[in-house]
Amino acid sequence: MEQLKSFSQYILQIGYKYGLHSVYEDFLEMVVCALSLGTKEGRYHEIVRNYEKSDAYLMAEAFGALVQEMDNNGEGLKDVFGDFYMEYISHGHNGQFFTPEPVCEMMARILNPAGFGERVADCCCGSGRMLLAAAKISGDSLFFGADVDRTCAMMCVINLCLNGLLGEVCWLDTLMNRFYTGWRIELHPEKGVPYIREITEAESYLILKLPEKKQETIVKQVPKAGISQQLLFEF
Template sequence: MGYMMDAPRSVDPMIKILRDMGHYRFDPAEVFRDWIDFSVGCFLVEGDPALAKKLQEKYGKEYSKMNELMLAWMQIMDKQISDSSKSWFDALGTIYEYLASQKQRSWMGQFFTPPDLCDLMTQLSADTDIQPVGKRVNDPASGSGRLLLSFNAYNPGNFLFAEDLDAVCAKMSALNMAIHGCQGQVCCMNTLTMENWQFGFQINYFHRLGWPPIPHLQPITKEQSETLQSWEIKKKQLQSQPAAPTPKPVAKPIKTEVQAGQLTLF
């Protein structure tokens, strides 16, 4: 098999660009990680000029490939998403998994829930009579955001919240949710301990204010994270409740019975 020639056909246009850059001096996985940062900068309402300058210095003439990757992503999404059906597509997670399978990379150690299983879980958890609207739905280990993308495709009009400890995964979740028209928040943090805060984004906030449906992100602080706010409220409620009394041990009576000439004490 030739160099990166076995990629999934659905994302082949993006893999081709990564492959071309890989023929030079850049690791395709490293390019993909930088492109994720590049895309987040593109989606930020105020942009990220410092990041753009840093990437220009790193890639030189090859920096234009970042724009080519963005265009290829948009074309893939336009091809894969149908307005007439409950469709969604995770190109970012598909590429991530493919690159992770190529060779050992310590920072690419995840494989995500298959899309069909995401749709099955969505349908099993949905109310067949009432479509939820205005609900708050959370995925505390979002990966590339697939479960929330599926839920949004079947149940639009809800607020979605995603968290992941891995920075690349959190950014993929934010980009995926933004381009699929979701609204909510994505945070990079540890949801087991509610610690290790790194960063967060508000997703498509201005859509509710009548802005054109252009994907956009806004950075949020730890104090603006609704996930952490909800946890602080819950923690205070738990701390204010009186401790339950310790139950006194009850002596278990010894039962004796005779069976076949044996004495049983149990």
């Protein structure tokens, strides 16, 4: 059997033919569909129809390489997505340089070296590496992430699910309290394994449930553009 190439080699190979940004977005969404355990099959086939059969197989091999690299010699909790995204996709656009993993681990230990509480959240989660760092201290917590960038939100929810971490990730503008899409990572009621379930705004724990008038007041006070910073906190 031919040895797997690295995750980045597969994505770059397919991206050369179809466009790297669109291939990466499609790959992330296909993985979210696959981890939804049958509930998003229609959307999965809708995406894969855009690729020749041989390239669709390469997507599957890319997923295998991803899982192998994320295993991290049995330790897990490695952010393969974040490294690829910064090097080949964002190039630092809009300040998208994620915090280095060793710094994330140091920050998590400074915040709570004895372990986090029942729930841990990052309101600007990027690829989720701050949450992965927190999981190294307390993997039994529930993990919540939000990001204004859809690609980042998808990277985060996959990172959590493939590492067996439960919680919620939203494509969400936390400054404007504007919800776009959300996913919950739960244990499947029949199979008993972590899977991804798409949720509505009403189901989300991350969207603020504010009275309409108060919401309007807050929106007026928030500047149209600004720099946000990764935060890690319990709630």
